[in-house]
Amino acid sequence: MSIKTLTMALVATTALAVPALAQEKIKIGVSIPAATHGWTGGLNYHAQEAEKRLESTYSNIDIILVTADSPADQAGDIEDLVSVQQIDALVVLPFESDPLVEPVRQAKAAGAFITVVDRGLPDASIQDVYVAGNNTELGATSAEYFKTRLGEGDNIVILRGIPTVIDTERFDAFMAGIEGSGINVLDNQFANWNRDDGFEVMQDFLSRFPDIDGVWAQDDDIAMGVVEAVRQAGREGEMFIVGGAGMKDVIKGIMDGDELIPVDVLYPPAMIATAMDVTVANFLSNGPVAGSYILGAPLVTKDNAAQFYFPDSPF
Amino acid sequence: MTVSVPETAAKPQKGFKLDFKTAGPLIALILLVILGYSLNPAFLNEGNITNLLTRSAFIGIIAVGATFVITAGGIDLSVGSMAAFIAGMMIIIMNSAVSSMGASVWTVLLGVGCSLILGIGAGYINGFLTTKAKIEAFIVTLGTMGIYRSLVTYFADGGTLSLNSGAREIYRPVYYDSFLRVPYPVWVFILVAVIGWILMNRTAFGRYCMAIGSNEQVARYSAIKVDRVRTWTYILQGLCVSLATIIYVPRLGSASSATGVLWELEAIAAVIIGGTMLKGGYGRIGGTVIGALILTAIGNILNLTDIISNYLNGAVQGVIIVAAVYLQRGSFKRAVRKKAE
Numbered sequence: 001m002s003i004k005t006l007t008m009a010l011v012a013t014t015a016l017a018v019p020a021l022a023q024e025k026i027k028i029g030v031s032i033p034a035a036t037h038g039w040t041g042g043l044n045y046h047a048q049e050a051e052k053r054l055e056s057t058y059s060n061i062d063i064i065l066v067t068a069d070s071p072a073d074q075a076g077d078i079e080d081l082v083s084v085q086q087i088d089a090l091v092v093l094p095f096e097s098d099p100l101v102e103p104v105r106q107a108k109a110a111g112a113f114i115t116v117v118d119r120g121l122p123d124a125s126i127q128d129v130y131v132a133g134n135n136t137e138l139g140a141t142s143a144e145y146f147k148t149r150l151g152e153g154d155n156i157v158i159l160r161g162i163p164t165v166i167d168t169e170r171f172d173a174f175m176a177g178i179e180g181s182g183i184n185v186l187d188n189q190f191a192n193w194n195r196d197d198g199f200e201v202m203q204d205f206l207s208r209f210p211d212i213d214g215v216w217a218q219d220d221d222i223a224m225g226v227v228e229a230v231r232q233a234g235r236e237g238e239m240f241i242v243g244g245a246g247m248k249d250v251i252k253g254i255m256d257g258d259e260l261i262p263v264d265v266l267y268p269p270a271m272i273a274t275a276m277d278v279t280v281a282n283f284l285s286n287g288p289v290a291g292s293y294i295l296g297a298p299l300v301t302k303d304n305a306a307q308f309y310f311p312d313s314p315f
Numbered sequence: 316m317t318v319s320v321p322e323t324a325a326k327p328q329k330g331f332k333l334d335f336k337t338a339g340p341l342i343a344l345i346l347l348v349i350l351g352y353s354l355n356p357a358f359l360n361e362g363n364i365t366n367l368l369t370r371s372a373f374i375g376i377i378a379v380g381a382t383f384v385i386t387a388g389g390i391d392l393s394v395g396s397m398a399a400f401i402a403g404m405m406i407i408i409m410n411s412a413v414s415s416m417g418a419s420v421w422t423v424l425l426g427v428g429c430s431l432i433l434g435i436g437a438g439y440i441n442g443f444l445t446t447k448a449k450i451e452a453f454i455v456t457l458g459t460m461g462i463y464r465s466l467v468t469y470f471a472d473g474g475t476l477s478l479n480s481g482a483r484e485i486y487r488p489v490y491y492d493s494f495l496r497v498p499y500p501v502w503v504f505i506l507v508a509v510i511g512w513i514l515m516n517r518t519a520f521g522r523y524c525m526a527i528g529s530n531e532q533v534a535r536y537s538a539i540k541v542d543r544v545r546t547w548t549y550i551l552q553g554l555c556v557s558l559a560t561i562i563y564v565p566r567l568g569s570a571s572s573a574t575g576v577l578w579e580l581e582a583i584a585a586v587i588i589g590g591t592m593l594k595g596g597y598g599r600i601g602g603t604v605i606g607a608l609i610l611t612a613i614g615n616i617l618n619l620t621d622i623i624s625n626y627l628n629g630a631v632q633g634v635i636i637v638a639a640v641y642l643q644r645g646s647f648k649r650a651v652r653k654k655a656e
Contacts, residue, residue, distance in 0.1 A: 035472070038571060194576075199567060200618070
C-alpha cells in the first residue's frame, strides 16, 4: 500500500466522518500563545489536560486547541477556527488585547460563544465570559506578607517583569500595600520574567546594597535566578525572596520548608482549564454562566502548598 | 567608511600614531568604566568586576567565533538558539546518565563531551548548507535558529529542563569557583580569545578568512579553498557556542526556551563594536573581546544606578553602542584632523 492510497483512504474517511459528527458535536476552539516561557508552558500543559478530560467525560464535546507565536498568528488562527472549523464557542487568551479585538468580534458575529482569559479585551461587550488571575491582588497579597516579616527601616529590592500592564498592576498594588509600613524600597529593575536576567540584576543589587532584608521578584522564574545570585554571594541568611505564579519547583521547596523562598503567591496557568470548564458548562449546564470570574491570588504557605503542587506539569 | 577600511588592513602597524580604529573600542570602554565609577563607586569593587567579567564570558566566547564567520563574509544568527538547544541536550543526557549510573565526575564529562560534539555538528550543518547547498548564510542560520529554539521548547514541554541536583553539585564549581581569584569562565574566555587571536593574525587560516571576506572571487582564483575555509568558520563558531554552553549550564542548572534569546545579536554587536566589518574582509579578535566587555558593562552600570528611568535602559544601550562604533570608524578621526588643520 503506497502513501498515496493511504492518504486517499484517510481523506475519504474524514470526508465521510466530518459531516456526520459536525451535526451532533459541540465544537469549542481554544486559542492560546505557544509555550515560549515557563508560564505559557504550564498554560499549554493545563489546556491539553483539560482537553483530554472534557473530551473523555462528554462524548459530544470536541475541543480544537491551537497555539500561536504572535498576535498576527493568533488572529489568523481565530479566523480559521471560525471559517474552517465553524466553532460554537471560542476560548481565547489573547497575546495582546488590542490587535485581537476584531478577530474575536468576528467570531462573535458568526455566532460563537466567547470566553476571554487573563488579558481582557478593551471592548468588554464582545466577551460572554471573562476568566482572569488577579495581578492587583498578587501585588497586594505579596505586600501583606512583607509587612508581616519586615517593618520600619528594613530594606527590600524589587525585580520587575517586562514593562506591560500586568507588571504595572502588580507593582503599583505592591507599592500601595507597603505604603506607611516604613519598609524602604532600595531600587526596582526589570528582569523580563527570565532566570538569567534575574540572576544578573540580583548580582548587581548585591554588589550595590550591603543590607537587603527582602526581595520581591513577583515571578518564580526570576526568583530562581535570584536564589543563585544570593547563594553565590553567601548572603542566604540575610534575606528572604518572594516570587509569584506557582512554579512546581518553588511549591515543592515551600512544602519542604525552604527558608529562602518561604511563600509564593498564586497566578495559576491552570486558569485556562477553568475557562474551558465554564465554556462547556454554557452548553451543558442549566445554570447561567455569563459574567466575570476573577480568580484569587492566595498566599501559598507550607500548610496549603500540597494542593497547588502539580508534579507532572512542566511549570 | 568603505574607503578607509582597506587602508588600515593594508598597513596595520605603521608608526605610533594614535589610531582610532584600533584604540576606539578601548577608549569607549575606558570612558564607560569612568562613567560607571562616578555613578556608583561600587562599580570597581572586586566582586562587581568579577561578576562583570564572568557574565561577559558567554557573549565574548560566542563573539570570538562570530568574528571568524563575519570576517569571511558570513553571518550566523543561530548561536543563541544553538546555545539553548545544546544546554537542553546536555541536561537531558546528564540526567539520564545519573538515573542509570549515579552522579559522578564522569556524568559531567559525558555532558561536556556531548556538548562539544553537538556544537561542532551544528556548526558543520550551517557551514555545509551555506557552502555546498549554496543557500545564503542569513537564510540557513535563520532556519536553524528556529529549529533549535523549537526543539528546546519541545524537549522541555514548554517549561524548564533542570539538571539533577547530584550532578549539579559536582558541576557547579565550573561556574562559581576561581583559580588565582579569577573565575573559571573568565579563564576559558581568555584562552579562547588568545587562541582566536593567534588563529586570526598569525596563521594562513586567518588570512584566508580576510581574503574571502574582502573578495571571494579573487580568493578563489588565488587557489584558496573557499568552501572549506568558510565551513571551518562555522565549525569554529559551533565550537565556541558549545564552550560557552559548558560554562553556562552550571550557573543556573537549567535551560528553557528563554535561554540565550538575542545572544546572536549581542554577539554580532560585540564583533562590530570591536572594529570588524559586518560585510567581511577585516576581523579583530581583540576588539571583539572589548566589544563584549562594553555590552556587559552597559547593563551592569544601568543596574547600579537609578538616575535613569528603567523604561529608557534600551535607549541608553542603543546610544552607547552607536557612539562606540562612531569612535572607532574614520569619521571621528577625520573631524579631529580637520579641526587641527
